[in-house]
Amino acid sequence: MPADLSFRKLTAINLPLLHEWLRREHVHRWWQEPEDYEEFAKQYLPAIEGRDPTRMFLIELGGRPVGFIQTFLLRDYPERDELVHTGPGVAGVDLFIAEPELTGKGLGTAVLRRFTSEIVFADQLATACVGDPDVENPASIRAFERAGFRRAGVFVEPVSATPTSRTPPRSAPSRGPASAGRECSSSPRTAGRTCSCVSIAIRRAAELSASS
Numbered sequence: 163m164p165a166d167l168s169f170r171k172l173t174a175i176n177l178p179l180l181h182e183w184l185r186r187e188h189v190h191r192w193w194q195e196p197e198d199y200e201e202f203a204k205q206y207l208p209a210i211e212g213r214d215p216t217r218m219f220l221i222e223l224g225g226r227p228v229g230f231i232q233t234f235l236l237r238d239y240p241e242r243d244e245l246v247h248t249g250p251g252v253a254g255v256d257l258f259i260a261e262p263e264l265t266g267k268g269l270g271t272a273v274l275r276r277f278t279s280e281i282v283f284a285d286q287l288a289t290a291c292v293g294d295p296d297v298e299n300p301a302s303i304r305a306f307e308r309a310g311f312r313r314a315g316v317f318v319e320p321v322s323a324t325p326t327s328r329t330p331p332r333s334a335p336s337r338g339p340a341s342a343g344r345e346c347s348s349s350p351r352t353a354g355r356t357c358s359c360v361s362i363a364i365r366r367a368a369e370l371s372a373s374s
């Protein structure tokens with residue numbers, strides 16, 4: 163695990179960088195946010211300003227920002243909770259590594275291990291943590307599994323006209339059961355059209371935290 167890995171709270175100053183990262187092909191494939199900067203900022207500012215309970219962080223390596231990670235309690239986002247079927251005390255986590263050349267080298271696994279131990283389970287309310295990678299995203303599924311998560315079930319995000327937005331979950335209608343769905347760009351089969359997408363709920367219990 164890289165010793166110089168750390169997490170720094172996202173601030174409004176970081177939003178242009180985050181917006182640029184989300185437009186990179188390897189990130190955009192799995193995580194879409196509004197291309198319009200004002201619209202994008204409107205989605206992220208409430209959490210930064212404490213008006214939304216999602217906690218957002220830059221992933222830093224040797225003090226250099228290299229990615230983004232966020233966590234939230236599912237109970238604060240009932241629509242997503244209902245979709246993923248979690249239970250009380252369960253936290254969610256979403257992440258990406260922004261530099262393509264840093265992917266596939268164990269960094270995502272290390273980030274998930276460190277972040278769940280130091281941030282997610284440091285919150286006494288969190289008894290378990292879930293991720294929900296797309297079934298067609300083996301790198302993400304593998305990174306979660308290597309970090310101690312186990313497959314807990316598969317769920318389908320229903321069709322909608324809105325693209326996938328992961329952040330913040332409550333204000334992201336595409337992640338909720340009523341209107342979930344995404345404009346699939348993740349596979350040649352579905353590229354360019356709106357469809358249902360299948361995600362794996364992947365879960366890690368708090369008690370594993372100390373042993374990893």
Ligand SMILES: CC(C)(COP(=O)(O)OP(=O)(O)OC[C@H]1O[C@@H](n2cnc3c(N)ncnc32)[C@H](O)[C@@H]1OP(=O)(O)O)[C@@H](O)C(=O)NCCC(=O)NCCS
Pocket residue numbers: 188189192193256257258259260264265266267268269270271272294295296299300301302304305308
């Ligand atoms: C998903 C992500 C965070 C994982 O981080 P990472 O640093 O690349 O992950 P790791 O290197 O720790 O682990 C990836 C594992 O997947 C494997 N993998 C990568 N591509 C794969 C593929 N196409 N098929 C099968 N396994 C694959 C790697 O070999 C590695 O496993 P191994 O160490 O057993 O060989 C990162 O790749 C990323 O940000 N991707 C773009 C955005 C994204 O997908 N975010 C997740 C949304 S849920």
